[in-house]
Amino acid sequence: MKITFFSVMMSILWGSVLILLFSLLRKKKSLAEVCSITGVVILYVFCAVRMLIPVELPWVMIIPNETIYNPLFNAIRYRVLGISIGEILVTVWLLGTVIQTIRLIVRYRCFWGKISAIKESGKNVSDRLTEEYGIQKVRIIMTDKTKVPMTVGVVNYTILIPEEDYSDREKELILRHELTHIKNGDLIIQFLSNVLCVVYWWNPAVYLFRKNLEQYFELRCDGTVTSGMSKQGLAEYLEILLKIYKNGNGNVGDSAIGVIEDYSIGGKELKERFERLSKNIERTSKRYIGRVAAFMLAAGLLIMSYSFIIQSDYPAPEMEEGSTEVTPENAYVVRQKDGSYTLRMDSGFQTDISEKSAEMLIEDGFALIEE
Numbered sequence: 001m002k003i004t005f006f007s008v009m010m011s012i013l014w015g016s017v018l019i020l021l022f023s024l025l026r027k028k029k030s031l032a033e034v035c036s037i038t039g040v041v042i043l044y045v046f047c048a049v050r051m052l053i054p055v056e057l058p059w060v061m062i063i064p065n066e067t068i069y070n071p072l073f074n075a076i077r078y079r080v081l082g083i084s085i086g087e088i089l090v091t092v093w094l095l096g097t098v099i100q101t102i103r104l105i106v107r108y109r110c111f112w113g114k115i116s117a118i119k120e121s122g123k124n125v126s127d128r129l130t131e132e133y134g135i136q137k138v139r140i141i142m143t144d145k146t147k148v149p150m151t152v153g154v155v156n157y158t159i160l161i162p163e164e165d166y167s168d169r170e171k172e173l174i175l176r177h178e179l180t181h182i183k184n185g186d187l188i189i190q191f192l193s194n195v196l197c198v199v200y201w202w203n204p205a206v207y208l209f210r211k212n213l214e215q216y217f218e219l220r221c222d223g224t225v226t227s228g229m230s231k232q233g234l235a236e237y238l239e240i241l242l243k244i245y246k247n248g249n250g251n252v253g254d255s256a257i258g259v260i261e262d263y264s265i266g267g268k269e270l271k272e273r274f275e276r277l278s279k280n281i282e283r284t285s286k287r288y289i290g291r292v293a294a295f296m297l298a299a300g301l302l303i304m305s306y307s308f309i310i311q312s313d314y315p316a317p318e319m320e321e322g323s324t325e326v327t328p329e330n331a332y333v334v335r336q337k338d339g340s341y342t343l344r345m346d347s348g349f350q351t352d353i354s355e356k357s358a359e360m361l362i363e364d365g366f367a368l369i370e371e
Contacts, residue, residue, distance in 0.1 A: 001055050012203065014050050015206075016203060018301070035294040036289075037219050039293060039294025041213065043298055045189060050302065061307060066312065069311060069312035097199055118143055129179060135182055137157060140161070141158060143162070146160045149162065149177070154191050157187070161174055164243075164247055173240050180221045196209065218273060237277070238277060330347070331345040331346065333353075333362055335371065336371055
C-alpha cells in the first residue's frame with residue numbers, strides 16, 4: 001500500500017466525477033427517490049472517504065494511458081531553476097492546506113469565545129427532549145448572536161436558538177430538529193466535509209459537495225421530525241420553517257454544524273424542503289430499501305475504485321538477443337554521494353543514468369539506495 005502521483009489523481013478523478021454526477025441527479029430528484037435521503041448521505045460519505053484515502057493497493061490492476069498521462073507526467077517533472085513543476089504544485093497545495101486549516105481553527109475558536117460565556121437556558125424543555133433522544137453533553141442557549149437555530153460541536157454539543165418570540169411548541173420543534181442532527185451523526189459528517197474542503201481547497205467540486213450534503217442533512221431531519229405527524233402538526237412545522245427563514249433575512253441554515261464555515265442556504269433549498277414534506281416522500285419502508293441499495297452501491301464503487309489505476313505508459317526499447325529485461329525485481333537505482341545516479345542489476349551490470357531517468361524508474365517501483 002502506497003501513495004503515488006497516479007493514486008492521488010485517481011482519488012481526485014473518482015471523487016470529483018461522482019460529486020458532479022450526484023449533483024446532477026439531485027437536480028432531477030432521481031437519486032433521492034431511489035436511495036432515500038439517508039442513502040444519498042451514504043454515497044456522499046463514500047466520495048469523501050475515497051478522496052481522503054488516495055492509496056494504491058498491492059493487487060491493483062494497472063491501465064496504461066500514453067495519450068493523456070505521458071504528457072501530464074512529463075510536464076510535472078519539467079524543472080524550472082532546479083525545481084520540478086510537480087514540487088512547486090505540491091508546495092502550493094500544502095501551503096494552501098495549512099492556511100485553510102489555520103483559518104478554520106481561528107474562526108472556530110473565535111466563535112466559541114463569543115458563546116462560552118453565555119449561560120445555558122431552556123432547561124425546562126431540553127431535559128425532557130435530551131433524555132428522549134438519549135443525548136448527553138448538550139447545552140441549549142438562547143442568544144442574539146445568531147439569526148437562525150444551529151448546532152455546533154463534535155463531542156460536546158451546543159444548540160443555539162435566536163432570541164425570538166417563539167412559543168413553547170415552536171421551541172420544541174426547533175430542538176427536535178437540532179437534536180436529530182446530533183443523533184444522525186450529521187455533525188461528525190459535516191466535520192469530515194470541512195476536512196475535505198481544507199485538503200482539496202482548490203477543487204470546486206468539494207464545495208459543491210458540502211453545500212449539497214448540508215441540504216440533505218436538513219431534508220433528512222425534516223423527514224424524521226415530522227414522521228407520524230398529523231396534517232396540523234406538519235402545518236406547524238412548515239410554519240416554523242418559514243418563520244425562521246424570514247427572521248434570518250432569507251437564510252435558513254448555516255454549516256455551523258460541526259465546524260463554523262461560510263455557507264448558508266436560501267429560497268430554493270427551502271422550497272425543496274417544503275415540497276418533500278408536503279408530498280410525504282420519505283416513507284419508512286422506502287427509506288430502509290434505499291439505505292440498503294445505497295450501501296451496496298457505495299461498497300461496490302469503493303471496491304471498483306481501488307481495483308484499477310491509470311498510469312503513464314512508456315514503450316520499452318527493443319532488446320537485443322541474449323539481453324535481460326530490467327525490472328524492479330532484478331535491478332535498483334543507486335544515488336552516489338556526488339548526486340549522480342546509477343542503474344545497477346543483480347547480475348553485476350551497472351550504467352550511469354540521468355536524474356530524470358532515475359525519477360522515472362523510482363516512480364515505476366525501482367528501489368533507491370543511497371551510497
